[in-house]
Every structure is written in C-alpha cells, then in structure tokens.
Amino acid sequence: MILTVISAWRSLLAVAGLSLTVEGLYYLIRYLKRFRERRPPQVLFFPAPVTCVRPLLLSSPGHCNCSRSHRESALSCLTRLLLSARRSLDVCVFTISSVELSSSVLAVHGRGVRVRVITDSDYMALAGSQVGAFRRAGIEVRHDQDANYMHHKFAVIDGLILITGSLNWSAQGIFGNKENVIIIKSTDVVKEFIEEFERLWNEYDPSNYSFSPKS
Amino acid sequence: MILTVISAWRSLLAVAGLSLTVEGLYYLIRYLKRFRERRPPQVLFFPAPVTCVRPLLLSSPGHCNCSRSHRESALSCLTRLLLSARRSLDVCVFTISSVELSSSVLAVHGRGVRVRVITDSDYMALAGSQVGAFRRAGIEVRHDQDANYMHHKFAVIDGLILITGSLNWSAQGIFGNKENVIIIKSTDVVKEFIEEFERLWNEYDPSNYSFSPKS
Incomplete structure (x- = not known):
C-alpha cells in the first residue's frame, strides 16, 4: 500500500x-x-573627432590618402548605419548640411533605396543646406510651412532602426557641439516614430502648401 | 527487478x-x-496642446480655475516626471525658458532635492532664460564657454530615469515645434548619460573658466 x-x-x-x-x-x-x-539602445556622444569617412562612401572597398584620421568615430558609426539601408530611409531632420551625412543619404538613394526627407522650411534655405542636392538627385523632400520649427532630428532605416537625439545634421553639430544620438531597435518605439513620419509626410504634402494668401 | x-x-x-x-x-x-x-522607452511628441499644469506644481493637491484646459498632455507628463525626483535632478539643456518646466525644477529644488543644471552660455543670456531664477534660488548652474553649443536636451531623475530628445525647454519647443522626447529607464543607457553629465559638470567647473585672455 x-x-x-x-x-x-x-x-x-x-x-x-x-x-x-x-x-x-x-x-x-x-x-x-x-x-x-529589447537590448538597450546604443548611445553616441558628440563632438566626434574630425575623421574622414570617404572610404565608407565608395561603392567598392577603397581607401583615402587624405591627412585626416580614418579610424572609427561616432560619425563613422552614424555613416555606416545610414549606408546599411536596404529597403527604405526616412529622414526627418531640422537641418541637413553635413557633407558626410548627406553623401550617405545620396549614396543610399543612388542604390535604388526609397529615400524620403522631411525638413524645416526656414533652415532648408540656409547656405550649406543639402536639400537642393537631394532634389536634384530626385529625392522627394517635404517641409513645414509655418513659423514654428520642424525640429525633429531622427531617421528610420528599413522601418527597423531608429536614429534620434539632439544632433543637427551639420558640421557644427557633428564636430563642434555637445550632442547625443540614440540608436533604438525596439519595434514599439520605431513604430511610433514611423507613425510620426507618416503623419508629417501627409501634413506636408505639397498639395497642402498655401504660401500665397488664398484668394 | x-x-x-x-x-x-x-x-x-x-x-x-x-x-x-x-x-x-x-x-x-x-x-x-x-x-x-528593459521595457520599451516611452515616447512623447510635441507640440503639446496648450494646457495648464499649475495644479501639479502646488505643494498640496489643489485646482486652478483658469480658462486653459487641465487635461493630461505631453507637457503634464513631462512635468509629473520632473516633479517625481526624490534624490537628484540633473538637467543638461541647451536652453531653458519654459515657465512650466523651470517651475518644476524650482519646486524640486525647494523640496531639498539636489538639482544641478548645465546649459549653453549663448542661450542662457537670452530674454526669457530661467537661469537667473535658478541661481537666485540657489541652484548651481554651469555652462560651456566656447562658440559651439552645449546642445544636449536631457535630464536624469534620481539617477534612474532619462528624459532626452529634440525638445528645447522653451514655450516654442513645447507648444509650437515638431519635437520628440524619449523616456528611458534602461540602466545601461541612463549610466552613459550620467557619465556624460559628470564629464561636462567637471569640464564646466567655474575654476576652469577663462573668459578673459590669459596674461
């Protein structure tokens, strides 16, 4: 028993x-x-050391003989990330005048990736802005049309990776200012920024522009 | 067997x-x-609707009869978060002129919490800056001393919660611009921002200031 x-x-x-x-x-x-x-976001702090990222932008592996350093930096990390886009690159930045970052955007576009850019109407007209170069290359650029700023500084790569922070995409932002960039892969957060991008993309549709007083 | x-x-x-x-x-x-x-960071988008957060700033529960809306908003969320500081509040922002956010910082300081502020030397001198009010209240404020910007827009609450993003702590930033704020509790990320804060706090020690040409 x-x-x-x-x-x-x-x-x-x-x-x-x-x-x-x-x-x-x-x-x-x-x-x-x-x-x-949900691994923790990656953080980059600026100013970055003045390095040359030209070899990263070449279509085939190459090197550069200029006098600048070619070692890894916050800028090379950001450049690599932008260049990693395979399906889409949505850029939503207050200002874009950095030759390195705009060259990356142009290179991605040149590979046939869908690139969309949202920016601020006041700052896109300043000297050094690369918006003209984007448009000449066939990249669609949309912008706000009011006195307040389109002050975001984010980009979404392939709908999967978010780059965001305080960094203006300018030489001063990258090499001079105290700035931060966070790289986030959490689907929940990326989704919210994609929705914000789509919201602004629709709001800034050129058909809604009304610069001239309505008759 | x-x-x-x-x-x-x-x-x-x-x-x-x-x-x-x-x-x-x-x-x-x-x-x-x-x-x-590691739960995903919380995201706030701006502009926020113009709401009144005065009841949150009262030392005892109260209400306000002003004509503004008193419902929850991105601003009230940010205000609550700042007011939740119990041990320390480290603020590292390009500009601070928002009456709501600076009142929150002052209220936290008034409760005996250790508050430290780092800001930009150019923008702290502009009309509307609350740096003077902070100093009069006894809050220690440090700043850069070069032509580039101290362009961060982050704060760390109790060494545990990070608030960061594109948002300048101004009325235009909160009520006018397109902006984002991310609230992160990941210890790894918060630690990196605490280290950046301490780095700048030491770099901007007044004993290092050298505004006058050295003799």
Missing part, C-alpha cells in the same frame, strides 16, 4: 516537473527572443 | 524535472525583472 502511494507520488512529481520544465523552457525562449529585441 | 528499474527511473525523472523547474523559474524571475527594466 505504502509502496503504491510512493510510486503514484513519484509519477505525479515527474509529470508535474516535466510540465513545469516545458513551461520554463517556453519562457526562456521568449525571454531570449524579446531580450534580444 | 523491473519494478526497481522503473522506480529508479521515476525518481531520476522527478529529480531532473524538479531541478529543471527550479532553473526555469530562475530564468522566469530574471526575465520578468530585466523585462520590466
């Missing part, structure tokens, strides 16, 4: 143990999956 | 099952802990 009870108890324990194990493994796999997705 | 083998097998299974269960539970607890810490 006692032996039977012990035997039954052992069987019950084995079944319970195994089912809990399966459950544990399920959560472990889920944990690892979400943990990977 | 067979019964003994079955019995031994069952015991082995039970022990293996239980040990795996303990392991599974360990990972589950770890998962829940890190998952909570």
